[in-house]
Amino acid sequence: MPLTLQEERERCSAAEAWLRGAYAKPLVEPPQGAPVVMRASAHPPADAWVVPNVFQPSFTVLNTMSTGRIAVTAAWGESAHPAREGFQALVDGRTDFAACYTSWEPERFPLAQLLALPKLFPDTEVATAASEALYEPFLRDEFERAGVLLGRLKATGAYHLFARRPIERLADVRGLKIGTNAGIDSRIAAALGGQPVPLRSVDLLPAFLGGDVDLVSLADGSAQVFGIGRHAAARMEIGVSMMNLEFGLARRFHDALPGDLRVVLNDWLRAQSQAEAQYFYGVGGAIAREGFAAAGCRFVTLDAEDARHLDACMDQLTDDIANELDARGLPARDFVRAARAAAEALHGRSANALMLDAIERPRWLLPGTRAA
Numbered sequence: 001m002p003l004t005l006q007e008e009r010e011r012c013s014a015a016e017a018w019l020r021g022a023y024a025k026p027l028v029e030p031p032q033g034a035p036v037v038m039r040a041s042a043h044p045p046a047d048a049w050v051v052p053n054v055f056q057p058s059f060t061v062l063n064t065m066s067t068g069r070i071a072v073t074a075a076w077g078e079s080a081h082p083a084r085e086g087f088q089a090l091v092d093g094r095t096d097f098a099a100c101y102t103s104w105e106p107e108r109f110p111l112a113q114l115l116a117l118p119k120l121f122p123d124t125e126v127a128t129a130a131s132e133a134l135y136e137p138f139l140r141d142e143f144e145r146a147g148v149l150l151g152r153l154k155a156t157g158a159y160h161l162f163a164r165r166p167i168e169r170l171a172d173v174r175g176l177k178i179g180t181n182a183g184i185d186s187r188i189a190a191a192l193g194g195q196p197v198p199l200r201s202v203d204l205l206p207a208f209l210g211g212d213v214d215l216v217s218l219a220d221g222s223a224q225v226f227g228i229g230r231h232a233a234a235r236m237e238i239g240v241s242m243m244n245l246e247f248g249l250a251r252r253f254h255d256a257l258p259g260d261l262r263v264v265l266n267d268w269l270r271a272q273s274q275a276e277a278q279y280f281y282g283v284g285g286a287i288a289r290e291g292f293a294a295a296g297c298r299f300v301t302l303d304a305e306d307a308r309h310l311d312a313c314m315d316q317l318t319d320d321i322a323n324e325l326d327a328r329g330l331p332a333r334d335f336v337r338a339a340r341a342a343a344e345a346l347h348g349r350s351a352n353a354l355m356l357d358a359i360e361r362p363r364w365l366l367p368g369t370r371a372a
Contacts, residue, residue, distance in 0.1 A: 001301075002220075002237075005286040014355035015278040018271055019057040023359050024064040027267070028260045035063075035071040036261065038253065041095040043083035043202055046076040048225040049287070050280050058275065062268045069261060072097075083200055090148040090250040097151055100248035102143070104200070106183030110325055111142050114335050115155070116184040117321065118240035118314035121343050125351045127155030127242050128277040130342035132270070132363045138335050143246070150365060151249040152273035157219035157281030158239035159185065162232035164214055166298065170306045173236075179204050179213040181243055187321065188241055189217055191313045201226050208232075219243075221281045224288035230295040237301045240314050254366065263370055270362035274355050282351065 009016065017023065040059070044050055051074075059072035081089040086100040102109035103116065114120075115134070121127035131153040135143075143150050167173065174193035180186045186196035197213050205227040207213045216228050219242070223229040257265065293299070302310060318336070325332035346354070364370050 002289055002299075003282075003286060005283065005290065008282040008286040011351045012278040012282045012355070014352040014359075015275040016283065018061065018275050018355065018359060019054065019279060021057070021061055021064060023271075024061045026067040027065050027264050028067050028069060030067050031069045035066075035069050036257065038062075038070055038072050038096045039080070040072055040074040040097040041080035041086075041089065042074070042076060042099050042247075043078050043200075044076060044225050048076075049284055050221070050225055050276075051076060053284065054276050054280050058268075058272045061272075062265075065268055066261060066264045070265065078202065083202060086248060087146045087148055090248050091146075093250075093252075096250045096253040098248055100143075100146075100148065100246050101181075101243075102246060103181045103183050103185065103243050108146075109142055110328070110330055111138050111332070111335060112244065112246075113183045114321070114325075114332060114339070115153075115244040116181075116241050117318050117336065117339075118184075118188060119311075119318070120336070120339050121155065121242065123351075124155045124157050124242060124277045124281050125274065125354045126343055126346045126349070127244070128153065128274055129346055129349075129354050129357070130339060131155060131244055132273075132365060133342045134335065134339060135365055137338065138331070143248075146248075147251065148248040149251050149254055149367065151247040152269045152365075154245050154247075154273045154277045155242045156245060156277075157221055157242065157285050159188075159217050159219055159241050159243065160223075160238045161236040162208075162216045162218060162223055162228050162297075163234040163236065164208060164211070164232065166233050167215075167236055168300060170302065170309060173215065176214040177212070179207050179216040179218075181217070184241065184321065185217055185243065187317055188238075188314070191317045192238075192310075204228060205231070219281055220285035220288045220292075224284065224291060229288055229292040229297060232292065232297045234298045234300050235289075235292060237299070238310070240310065249366075262366060262368075266364060266366045266370075267362045270365070271355075271358045274358035278351050278355060 102112035178189040178194040182198040189196040
């Protein structure tokens with residue numbers, strides 16, 4: 001059963017404290033002139049829960065860590081550029097820090113899709129930490145080929161199915177149109193017998209309300225942001241996969257920073273990704289579920305027979321995808337082995353412990369070295 005709001009707050013208390021500035025301390029000398037301004041852009045509307053509760057507080061933390069030398073201005077709701085133009089907008093100068101979701105372009109970023117393989121990671125926080133370990137050996141070249149740097153990786157909460165009409169069994173999903181991300185999320189929907197309809201996040205609600213799709217595959221926090229949950233008759237617990245939602249960083253912005261601010265930015269990004277993963281999908285997800293229930297959404301859990309069927313389908317799908325990419329000369333099976341090893345190395349680490357790791361022992365993912 002999903003955790004309660006109180007349980008999520010306790011589980012993610014270190015992330016909440018970080019967002020509230022409890023761990024923020026100045027790491028560099030005070031500014032000699034005007035601060036560097038980092039322009040951030042993302043597609044959630046300004047009043048979405050994640051903006052005032054995660055993004056904006058995290059920008060304040062960055063300002064504190066940089067002793068006021070980095071300030072952030074943000075554009076929400078696709079006001080700076082269309083969501084799908086994140087990579088291009090970073091290259092052409094419209095933004096400095098933006099959503100660059102590789103799941104929207106699976107053919108262009110085939111290895112990055114493997115982060116969403118079903119049953120690869122046990123939870124959001126482990127998936128976020130493990131994905132950072134996988135970036136250098138498997139994903140850096142693929143991502144930076146687009147002309148931008150990686151800002152941060154972040155795993156979503158587990159994806160479930162939100163239905164316009166009541167559903168009870170996996171058999172009820174067969175033949176129905178399911179709004180999904182492109183790539184593996186679509187493959188999962190097809191493996192369940194549905195008809196995947198790849199859509200941008202901002203297009204899910206119009207399609208859902210208009211009857212263009214019967215169900216939507218989405219994490220709880222995201223279903224609240226994009227308005228799906230309050231209009232759903234049922235939420236079917238699937239939970240086999242998490243997307244990874246990257247934010248890119250403009251290379252020109254990074255390269256113009258002095259070395260000490262590059263360190264600050266890297267360390268903030270590592271903590272920000274873990275805090276957002278935990279607080280948005282953990283605490284925010286619990287708040288979202290309360291709202292769904294209040295709006296009349298029924299929560300459906302698979303019975304033992306359906307659960308076994310789901311596991312078998314997902315195991316087969318993972319094998320199929322790995323075989324397809326291996327046949328293209330890509331190291332898919334090596335990636336899967338490394339991902340499982342990274343997850344195993346984090347086995348037993350609590351959400352709070354992983355948050356403290358991100359704060360106190362951040363991995364270096366920006367170009368060069370910490371001494372640069």
